[in-house]
Amino acid sequence: MRIAFFVKEVATEVDEYATTRLARAACRGGHEVWYIGVGDVELGESDGQLVGRARRAEFGEDDTLASFMEGIKEAEPERIVLDDLDALFLRNESIDDLQERPWASPLGAVFGQMLKARGVTVVNDPMSIIRATSKLYLEEFPEKIRPRSLVTRDPKAIEEFVARVGHSVVKPLYGGKGRNVFMIEDEDETNLAQMTEAVLQDGYAIVQEFVDGGENGDVRIFVLDGQILEHEGKPAAFRRVPTGNDPRANISVGGRSVPIEDGDPELGVVEAMTDKLVADGMFFVGIDVIGDKVVEINAESPGGMQSIERLYDMDVCPVVIEALERRVAAKP
Template identity: 30%
Template sequence: MRLAFILDPLANIKIDKDSSYVMMREAASRQHTIYTLQQSDLAWKNQQVIGFARSLTLINSPDHTHCWYAEGATEVIPLNQFDAVLMRKDPPFDTEYLYSTYLLEQAEHQGAYVINSPRAIRDYNEKLATIEFPEFIPPSLITSQAQPLLEFLAEHEDIILKPLDGMGGASIFRVQTTDHNINVIIETLTRYGTRTIMAQRFLPEIRDGDKRILLIDGKPVGYALARIPKPGETRGNLAAGGTGKAQPLSARDSAISKALGKILPKRGLFLVGLDIIGDYLTEINVTSPTGMQEITNQTGVNVAGLMIDALEKNCSAR
């Protein structure tokens, strides 16, 4: 297969943690050809969506961190000439990201196989998407207005407030009724009532970890990565200092995964990261879900291998 990965700059990739890196390495080990692009390498020219793509050769280095790749010369390749195009650009989901999804959707119309589907990425805000499954989520509120947020706090006494466009635990606040800063927190997050945010009842089960479950073509990996907050912290995100611990799926984890696994692939969501705290679904990650390396390193399950297995199967069926 010829695979194109749309990524952040290669020099910024942390290969000891990055899931795109292990997917590329797994694909290369099977003699598939890897190309990389950045978001700015997408273009529409001569009535085709093209990519200014570079072939990628993965190199083993003594410390496994430096000089890990060699890029070929830039080639102009229509996206429909790749067997699959994997959109793995990290958020923020800004205007440029939005434009990329439009170009990628047009590439789909021209026969390209894009993972995840650009329309699905646009439709699935990673926090708002959870409200489609109310039976699995904690008590939640979505609004830009202060009064409903204050009423939600009065009802639940201990809540989480978070923006809809954040990642890595950024700008997430835990607020209790005794907090004297609640008004300024609401003003700051909602930008004085002009930005919509999400409130959720605080889940004390966060102490046991914010579980990341990877769905590959609707099937869950057998282990979740529980991201356990550091002492004094309420966020389990690894970017916020959390510690990842792989653990088998609970019965509730499996039930949520099974229910969403029947729906999401039909919408073009091939690789998805479900975030579950305790028994509750809190986010559906569709842009660049990660966690593969941590699960593999702790359990021996080759998660990237499962991904490439599924990709090979789907590409051969096209």
């Protein structure tokens, strides 16, 4: 299988990323593996082919993740025809680029859709990713598994929602890594106007009711082809716990990861999502769950594989690559 990992920028990739672990698993599985950045694609002048200035990924017997990634960055770019790939794994983060490089933000989905039309297996489905980068995507799932919510740019409507619902969370509709996420105790919150103003600077806001148990963090669950990703019967999931006085559990803002416990109710939520995730071509996603409510769906470059390795001493990435092999092999 010829597989390319489409990333934000090869030079800024980090060895601890889930992408690095997925690429390592693909190399170990005997596949031809390439890295391509958002800015590394060309459309052929005469033949209309998509060409990538790609860097070969090769995992040596003595490599660590750090040396593996260093080797990729030091490799000379080679021009490869992307139309000839078997699979393209979209792992760029368009939300980050929306702030830093607006020109780059939509291109993963754009190039992915072009290659899908040319017969390349692209994961996740590019058109579904466009919907999923917005937190509106969660509203397409059954009401029973999501918190009450409001999407608006009207500060007054946010105040009225909080007055009705009480304890709430307000955050940007397009956002990630805990940026501009605020807890609102009730309608008497003294900083409500300032919180709302900060969120609305990023566009639309989504306000969600605070789910009981949220003060103890959430559970990140990896879902593969609509089912909980497992290795030898162990689910790829962990609890993210806030630290200090910061109520956010995101690892990027200082949250810590701990093992889930047998019987945690969060794992039961996935069943209600299976059919839609499969229908939407959501091959590999991370969902964030509190109790019996999904609070976020991470369809674009979901991370946290390092926590799975550290907490359970297991590598689930080969399971993902093997599933991708089967998907490619089943293609007409």
